[in-house]
Amino acid sequence: xxxxxxxxxxxxxxxxxxxxxxxxxxxxxxxxxxxxxxxxxxxxxxxxxxxxxxxxxxxxxxxxxxxxxxxxxxxxxxxxxxxxxxxxxxxxxxxxxxxxxxxxxxxxxxxxxx
Amino acid sequence: xxxxxxxxxxxxxxxxxxxxxxxxxxxxxxxxxxxxxxxxxxxxxxxxxxxxxxxxxxxxxxxxxxxxxxxxxxxxxxxxxxxxxxxxxxxxxxxxxxxxxxxxxxxxxxxxxxxxx
Numbered sequence: 001x002x003x004x005x006x007x008x009x010x011x012x013x014x015x016x017x018x019x020x021x022x023x024x025x026x027x028x029x030x031x032x033x034x035x036x037x038x039x040x041x042x043x044x045x046x047x048x049x050x051x052x053x054x055x056x057x058x059x060x061x062x063x064x065x066x067x068x069x070x071x072x073x074x075x076x077x078x079x080x081x082x083x084x085x086x087x088x089x090x091x092x093x094x095x096x097x098x099x100x101x102x103x104x105x106x107x108x109x110x111x112x113x114x
Numbered sequence: 115x116x117x118x119x120x121x122x123x124x125x126x127x128x129x130x131x132x133x134x135x136x137x138x139x140x141x142x143x144x145x146x147x148x149x150x151x152x153x154x155x156x157x158x159x160x161x162x163x164x165x166x167x168x169x170x171x172x173x174x175x176x177x178x179x180x181x182x183x184x185x186x187x188x189x190x191x192x193x194x195x196x197x198x199x200x201x202x203x204x205x206x207x208x209x210x211x212x213x214x215x216x217x218x219x220x221x222x223x224x225x226x227x228x229x230x231x
Binding site for chain 1: 154155156158162164169170197204217219220221222223224225
């Protein structure tokens with residue numbers, strides 16, 4: 001069935017460094033790839049997304065890249081800050097019975113140390 | 115002014131009991147979802163409704179029964195609760211009909227932490 005693999009499961013960086021999280025999806029029909037940030041005890045919050053007709057998208061310190069051929073997409077956070085510490089989830093759309101649903105990766109726990 | 119709200123926030127109950135979780139969104143969205151997040155933080159879709167119609171029903175035990183009285187509300191009733199049902203249940207909503215074309219951004223509620231003892 002459809003699957004999204006996410007790596008690494010944990011990531012520890014120093015404040016100011018960059019962080020990269022990578023995901024691979026299995027459904028070649030996937031066309032929507034959101035990224036969510038979940039702080040401890042809080043809801044997942046959409047931080048950026050990309051659609052399959054675009055290869056890269058940037059929003060301030062956050063960027064996402066998509067390689068449809070390889071079925072890879074990545075989240076890049078530059079100039080990390082302690083408040084970036086959270087669990088990050090990638091997701092890919094997949095069609096089920098004619099309707100789109102999101103398949104989530106297992107999450108990456110990012111720790112940014114001052 | 116909360117966009118997607120859920121009640122209760124915490125639910126502690128014993129095995130075998132029946133419980134309900136309620137969700138409401140005031141974003142005017144057409145589609146609502148229930149997700150389960152287990153102890154390892156894995157997020158998995160359970161159900162989706164579009165304008166009161168069930169459109170996604172994953173392989174969830176039939177002890178779980180969603181109900182959507184109108185497009186702004188989606189409830190989840192769980193019968194005969196088991197220890198393995200302990201998790202955080204998130205409701206989410208998105209604009210538009212996810213009918214194999216555009217899939218719109220999903221906004222999550224605050225979650226309901228269910229603990230079955």
